[in-house]
Amino acid sequence: MKVWRWLLPPILLAGVIALLFTVSPVRLLNLNAPPLESLQVERTILNTEGITLQVRAAGSEPMQIAQVQIDGAYWAFDQQPPTPISRLSTATLTVPYPWVEGEAHHIRFLTNTGMTFDHIIDVALATPKFSTSTVLAYGWLGLYVGLVPVGLGMLCYPYLKVLGQRGLSFILALTLGMLAFLLIDTLQEGLELARDAAIAFQGQALVWFSAGVACLALIAIGRRQGKSPEGHTLSTYMALGIGLHNFGEGLAIGTAFALGELALGSFLIVGFTLHNLTEGLGIVAPLLKQKLRWIEFVSLAALAGLPAVAGVWIGAFAFSPQWAALFLGLGAGAILQVIIEVGRYLQRKIRQAQQANGSGVSLAGSTTGLAIMYGTALLVKF
């Protein structure tokens, strides 16, 4: 008798599914609506062969690309695999189109139902080939926007070391302002990329969920010994959060640069250096009362700065929007965790020191942090 209670739900569920497949309510309603179709271009490769596009279908039924138009003209194309593209799978289309460097191209897919899906190549540039020299060049770019500025910022350590109690509070508050900016920036970047992902992946929800889970998980890990992280541990978490943000920044730069949407002049590189310098300051702020060893210094800088290199590489050679959205969500979560922990740390510091006008110093610091980040971002936003 008891066994039935356990067996009933799965048996009923199986029965209902079987019923749905045999007597579908859609068929009972006698609706003859066309299938829902959705198509997303995830990767565009331009080379001497022409244009290669990786598309992902998210239709209610397998989708058939019947014809391809480029710049308002039908072109012969080759699809691999040539079968209809089932939900959430990808296919690669190669069109031997003589694209023109530096100009825009409009691509339109016609499906068997006559629906059209458009994709625009804003600036046609040859896709970087995966070779030692391009990998090195992109890696160099990543070092410039990630590791170099973070390292330079951390080198300001001796300047901060001489600060008094109020100065220290100010720097911690400034770090908080900087982190708040990064949180918003990372979320925005993630949500924007999520729009390029196939609808079925629910990219925007993915950003929020991964941010929430990452934040809670890092808080739980950080406090597993019962107290909030301080000092070196807090710096490590901060470096991790900033590293994930820089990974996202690298992704954006790599993708935009490869797609020709970004002319990364020396002006922009200087901008990134100034912008990310503040991140280095933030990482060392919790360490001002401790001795800092070189090995710690280098590993923190690497944790915060090197992900930019990985980001640039992935952005340039193997970009896919849903993964990028997931990573940026994780980054946002990591930053939020650091904001919470640094905030508590600052609170404790102010309380311990019985500092007068602690709120005023905090407000001044965090506003300065935000202002610096916003001001230097003027140089690098594209």
Place this chain on the structure above:
Amino acid sequence: MDLNVQRRSLIGAGLLSAGAWLGQRFSQGAIAQEPASGTAPPHTGGMTTIGEINHENNGFDPYALLTEWNTGKVSTLPGGQRLREYDIAAIEREIEVAPGVFYPAWTYNGQVPGPTIRATEGDRIRIRFTNQGEHMHTLHFHGMHGARQDGIPGVLEAAPGQSVTYEFEAKPFGCHLYHCHSMPFKRHLHKGLYGAFIIDPDPSQHPEQAEAAKSRVLGTAENQRWQELLMVMNAFDTNFDEENEVYAINSIPHAFMKKPIRIERDRPVRIYLINVTEFDPINSFHLHANFFDYYDHGTTLTPTSRTIDTVMQCQGQRGILEFSFADFEPGLYMFHPHQAEFVELGWMSAFEVVA
């Protein structure tokens, strides 16, 4: 002129094959055009639609439409006037408008363009029109007739399941068209409800130009020399955004590029050209390496434009083109609109001139 040959008129899809048969039997017009082969189209440089259309499943063949003249069921009225009777049905069905692209068309007798009605000036035309669709439809003829035969909303408009009969005299002679005039007007047109209505001149009414008139009359010895072709310039808006995705003559993009129209070099060519393209105000016809005489609306026996190689037609405009490839080098001669946009979206064609 012998037009008392027994002719049949069949309803629906039967009309197609009958028309093709009649066309070959009585007009001996252009070389019978066979279905396309699977060979890759030359001279496209990769700019083409890919794949093949199954014309049999589609219910019509753009090659056959070139020479399918439907002369109706012929009899003589008590007064001596010739009567031509036709059956046309509005059928709402899916057609393949580009390889692999299916479009929910509205058709006359299942085909787009609808059957070509061909008569002689002064004939009595009687058309039994049956609406087999789910929307209101009409037949509106470009010709001279009374207000009660106009085929507009409220006048001989057939409700679903209903039949109406149109009757009028065929005039003036020329290259005309018919189409649906139900509302919404634009949708009824661009979904495929249109066809050619060709009235041959009666030579006895044009004694001063009898030779020219005779050459236009289907079935005469003078007419046999000509290679006559029907070309309806049309387009399809497959995603319903009020812009066309596919342009063609006789509906199928690149059909006459994938298999060019065979032309005997030493026989003159006459094209009945009709523009029913929606959304784009004009369409045009440009012939490579040759020039033609043009008869706007086909209502004159002397050309309205001489020795031109490009002609422009607005929506609903039509005309007759006459030219010859005599003494030309055999080979491929392209023709297409001179709007490159339409060329690239399917309206690209060629003649294969054979000695």
